[in-house]
Amino acid sequence: MRVLGVDPGLTRCGVGVVEGTPGRPLTLVGVGVIRTPADMDLSRRLLAIETGLEQWLAEHQPEAVAVERVFSQHNVSTVMGTAQASAVAMLVAARHGLPVALHTPSEVKAAISGSGRAGKDQVATMVARVLRLAEPPKPADAADAAALAICHIWRGTANSRLAAAIAKQR
Numbered sequence: 729m730r731v732l733g734v735d736p737g738l739t740r741c742g743v744g745v746v747e748g749t750p751g752r753p754l755t756l757v758g759v760g761v762i763r764t765p766a767d768m769d770l771s772r773r774l775l776a777i778e779t780g781l782e783q784w785l786a787e788h789q790p791e792a793v794a795v796e797r798v799f800s801q802h803n804v805s806t807v808m809g810t811a812q813a814s815a816v817a818m819l820v821a822a823r824h825g826l827p828v829a830l831h832t833p834s835e836v837k838a839a840i841s842g843s844g845r846a847g848k849d850q851v852a853t854m855v856a857r858v859l860r861l862a863e864p865p866k867p868a869d870a871a872d873a874a875a876l877a878i879c880h881i882w883r884g885t886a887n888s889r890l891a892a893a894i895a896k897q898r
Contacts, residue, residue, distance in 0.1 A: 730757065732790035732821075733876030734781070735869045736798070736813035739766055741777050742869030745788040746859070746877035754858060754881060758788055759865040759874050774816050781820040793821035794880035796872070797830040829884045831876055839879035851875050 729749060735742030741762040748754035762780030764773040795818060798811045821828045834844035840854045852864035852871035858878055865871040 729792065729881055730788065730790045731877040731880045732784060732788065732793045733873040733878075733880065734793060734795045734814075734817040735872040735876060736796060736810050736817055737869060738764060738770075738773050738777075738809035738813055740867060740869040741780070741813050741817075742867075742871070742873035743781070743784050744865065744870060744874030744877050745784070745790055746874055746881060748881055750882050753860065754878060756859040756861065756865075756874060758784070759870045761867060761869050770812075774812060777813055777816050778820055781817055785820065785824055785826075790826065792827045792829065792880060792884070793817065794829045794831055794876045794884065795821075796836065796876055797832045799833060829880055831879050831883075835883075836872070836875050836879045839882055840875045848872070 730745060730747040733742075733744045733746065743762060744759040745757035746754050747757050762777050764776045768776070795814055798807060798814050818828050837846040837851055838844040840846070840858065841850050846854075848868045848871075852868060855861070855871045855874045855878065856864040859874065865874055
């Protein structure tokens with residue numbers, strides 16, 4: 729299974745494509761960030777994220793998309809931007825008929841490190857270990873996106889295959 733993980737954000741939207749199956753070594757296919765300048769109009773920022781995600785889908789052909797579930801933070805403007813970028817990721821995936829899964833930050837941290845309270849450095853280090861990389865992907869948004877894809881492969885493969893099979897029957 730090939731999964732595109734998306735760590736949504738307006739300034740840096742992390743993306744990571746991981747391939748594999750539970751119980752087998754996983755492979756990093758690609759990792760990076762889609763960047764938009766903070767002074768750009770919001771609608772243009774969302775369009776830039778959409779364009780970037782379309783390029784990642786076209787280049788890497790994932791079978792599923794895993795997006796970090798937006799959780800409540802104290803900074804409402806940060807939550808809004810994250811939710812908007814998340815919605816763009818879900819829309820792009822749906823346009824391509826790809827199943828979308830939402831994973832909470834603590835679920836991803838627990839899957840990758842064994843602790844739902846792991847810090848960003850610990851998550852990045854474990855991503856590097858799981859994917860057999862010399863060093864963690866940078867910036868942290870990219871490592872988080874790869875962690876989302878890993879989490880989905882380890883926890884959501886059966887659900888994604890079922891959703892994909894149902895979508896093909898339509």
